[in-house]
Amino acid sequence: MNDISFLTGLSRLQMRMLDICRVMAEDEKAFIEAKDFLQVFTSAEWDMDDETFEEECEALECEIRNIDDYPPESVGYAFRLLLLMGLPWRCRYPYFDLIGAIGDYHDEIPFGPASVELRLSKYANFILPTEREPLLPMALLNGASLADGTEIPAHNLEELWIAIEHLRQNPDIPLDDLMEILPGPDFAAGGVVGGLEAIHSLYKTGEGTLTLRARIDVEIEGGRTRVAIRSLPQGVLIKTVLDQIRLLSAKEAFPLYKLKDISAGMQIGIVLDVSPKVCSEQLKEILFRETDLEVTRTFRCGFKDPFTWSETGNLLSILKEAALQCPTAWKRKDGQPSEVLPSFSDILEHGGYKNPLSRLIDGRRSRVLRMAAS
Numbered sequence: 001m002n003d004i005s006f007l008t009g010l011s012r013l014q015m016r017m018l019d020i021c022r023v024m025a026e027d028e029k030a031f032i033e034a035k036d037f038l039q040v041f042t043s044a045e046w047d048m049d050d051e052t053f054e055e056e057c058e059a060l061e062c063e064i065r066n067i068d069d070y071p072p073e074s075v076g077y078a079f080r081l082l083l084l085m086g087l088p089w090r091c092r093y094p095y096f097d098l099i100g101a102i103g104d105y106h107d108e109i110p111f112g113p114a115s116v117e118l119r120l121s122k123y124a125n126f127i128l129p130t131e132r133e134p135l136l137p138m139a140l141l142n143g144a145s146l147a148d149g150t151e152i153p154a155h156n157l158e159e160l161w162i163a164i165e166h167l168r169q170n171p172d173i174p175l176d177d178l179m180e181i182l183p184g185p186d187f188a189a190g191g192v193v194g195g196l197e198a199i200h201s202l203y204k205t206g207e208g209t210l211t212l213r214a215r216i217d218v219e220i221e222g223g224r225t226r227v228a229i230r231s232l233p234q235g236v237l238i239k240t241v242l243d244q245i246r247l248l249s250a251k252e253a254f255p256l257y258k259l260k261d262i263s264a265g266m267q268i269g270i271v272l273d274v275s276p277k278v279c280s281e282q283l284k285e286i287l288f289r290e291t292d293l294e295v296t297r298t299f300r301c302g303f304k305d306p307f308t309w310s311e312t313g314n315l316l317s318i319l320k321e322a323a324l325q326c327p328t329a330w331k332r333k334d335g336q337p338s339e340v341l342p343s344f345s346d347i348l349e350h351g352g353y354k355n356p357l358s359r360l361i362d363g364r365r366s367r368v369l370r371m372a373a374s
Contacts, residue, residue, distance in 0.1 A: 004146065007325060008128060009138030010085075010095075016045055017082060018095060018128065021120055028125050031099060034116035038078055046073045061112040079113050086118065088266055090235070092142050092154040092188040093123040093360070105263060107239040126356050135329050135357060136160055137322040143187075146300065153185035153202075153210070153299045154234075158361045165344040167316075168323045175204060175316055182315075184368040185299070187234040191215060194371035203315035207300050211371060214241075214293040218280040219271075224257065225280050229270040229293065236292045238263055241270060244291040253286055254278045329355050 008015060020041050024032050035057060042048040056075035067080035086096035089105045096118045101111035110116065127135045136157070143154035163182040166173060184199040192213040193199070202208025212233035220226035232241065242261060249256035255275035262269035274283060288294035301315055330353045332338050338353075347353045 004139055004144045004152070006139055006321070007134045007137055009140075009142050009144045009152075013045070014081065014085060014095075017041060017078075017085070018120065018124060020044065021096070021118065022130065025119055028120060031097075031117040031119045033114070034079070034082065034100075034118055035113040037118060038075055038082070038113050041078055042073075042075055048073075048075075057113060061114070064110055064112070075113070082118065083110060083116075086121070089189055092186065093127075093157060094121050095124045095128075095142075097121045105238055105266065105268070106261075108237055123360060126360060132327055133325055135326055136164070137318065137326060140301065140318065140322070143185075150207075150298045150300050152301055154187055155182065156186035156365060157357065159183070159186070161357050164319055164323050164326065165328075167319050168328070169344050171320060171323075173316075175200070175314075178316065178319075179203065184366075185210070186364075186366045187212070189234045189236070190231040190364060190366055191233050192231075192367045192369055192371075194369040196368070196370045199368065202299055202301065206314045207298065209296055209298045212295050212297060213288065213371075214268075215367065216284050216287065216293070220273075221280050222276065224276050225274045225278055225283060227272050227280055227283055229268060229272075231268050233292065233295045236295065238268065238270065240292055245270075245272065245287070248286065248290055253290065254283060329357060331355070 004011060005015070010018070021032070021037065024037060024040060038057075039050075039053050042053055053075060060076055060079060064079075065076065067077060067084065070076035070080065082096065083098070083102060084090055086094045086098040087102065087108070088094055097120070099117050101115040103110035127138065127141070129135075137160075139152050140155050141157060141160055144152045146152065159182045163178055166178070166181060179200065184196075185193055187193065192215055194211050194213070198208050198210050202210065214229050214233060214236075215231040217228045217230055218226075219228050229241070232238070238261065242259065245256070245259055248254065249259075255277070256272065257275070258271070258273040260271045262271060272283070278286075301313065301318055328341060330338075330341055330347065333352055333354050342350075342353070
């Protein structure tokens with residue numbers, strides 16, 4: 001993928017998608033058909049003619065492959081790129097709202113573009129306005145994939161916002177104090193991320209290898225052992241885990257009585273009943289070791305200039321740059337103009353100001369635990 005923008009978290013191609021969506025939509029609430037959108041996009045960006053576009057769309061109606069299986073200048077590539085920017089289990093704060101046959105958390109296999117509609121999400125409309133710089137550095141908010149295969153981790157909107165506000169007031173805040181506000185990444189899939197030492201190293205040096213785990217709850221212990229998988233590591237699909245568990249059972253890693261998938265939407269529910277000869281801790285140890293319920297990934301957070309991400313830099317330097325480039329969005333609640341913005345501590349103590357970012361806060365959060373990397 002092309003270089004990722006420091007402020008938008010997107011490549012030039014992805015930014016073109018946002019721009020074209022803004023132009024095509026009648027208003028910010030209106031949905032447009034993905035096929036119409038892709039025809040305008042491929043014509044404007046790659047000069048694709050109508051005949052080629054229709055042929056490639058027809059092929060997509062028969063089979064949708066992974067994005068890496070498509071040439072960079074194809075309808076299939078553009079469609080998959082569009083989906084990645086809007087799938088809620090992939091993108092912590094989606095750039096697009098998608099409706100229709102977009103696939104699901106199970107196997108992520110969508111129907112063709114004719115079955116999907118889209119519009120800019122509230123996050124894109126509020127955080128990425130056209131008339132000014134983004135309110136937050138989207139590369140840190142949503143995460144991003146770098147050309148070398150490493151990733152920038154996503155973060156919680158409220159925590160990232162408050163961390164930048166604190167840095168504006170106190171540019172010399174120590175990293176340990178900042179991590180009390182921003183304790184670690186926050187992924188779209190939820191799950192568990194650790195350990196604390198690895199996260200600290202990532203933020204201090206700009207690179208670190210983190211352990212991502214599913215959340216596994218113990219439901220029955222004794223007459224039999226039952227556990228329920230309630231979240232998955234980022235990027236892991238339900239079908240993958242189900243297939244891996246069935247394979248382990250076939251290899252007699254544990255006696256499996258029942259395997260049930262009760263997942264719905266973003267709510268993961270994979271229930272295992274096994275013999276009481278295998279206690280819950282033994283079962284979890286096997287699952288973490290032998291399946292993608294635990295993965296390790298290398299993350300980076302750094303930039304070589306104000307616009308392009310690279311392997312250098314650390315969290316404090318990035319957030320200081322963001323505090324300089326990202327405008328503050330505070331406005332007086334009484335609607336009167338404010339020539340001098342009060343300090344963040346004054347706003348917290350006395351109120352009287354509002355910020356559109358507060359409308360985007362939700363209660364989801366990846367759990368951050370002190371655990372050793374695998």
